[in-house]
Amino acid sequence: VSAKISNKDTVPPGEQDGQDSSKEEPWKTALKTTVVDMEVGEFRGHKVSVWDLLHSKYIPEENRKELLELYQAGELTLEQVKMVVSTIVTKAE
Numbered sequence: 001v002s003a004k005i006s007n008k009d010t011v012p013p014g015e016q017d018g019q020d021s022s023k024e025e026p027w028k029t030a031l032k033t034t035v036v037d038m039e040v041g042e043f044r045g046h047k048v049s050v051w052d053l054l055h056s057k058y059i060p061e062e063n064r065k066e067l068l069e070l071y072q073a074g075e076l077t078l079e080q081v082k083m084v085v086s087t088i089v090t091k092a093e
Helices: 026-033 050-054 061-072 078-092
Strands: 035-038 046-049
Touching: 026 046, 026 050, 026 061, 026 078, 035 050, 035 078, 046 050, 050 061, 050 078, 061 078
Parallel strands: none
Antiparallel strands: 035 046
């Protein structure tokens, strides 16, 4: 009787399919680590990352895509993205 060893279990989590989660895009890391103090809706009294705000129910998908494209292209600064998403969420509430 011979046992086959699967290589599938030897790949560390996050590195499957060529994705290394520790090498996240710098722009994405910046959005995830920059927090906003929100005083509206479900975010009231919490510090929320710009990334989480961008992906909240308050930001329509087409707006999110446009903001991310402009930010990645260097046409918007992190502060500008932060201000825009904060304003959208505040007005939505």
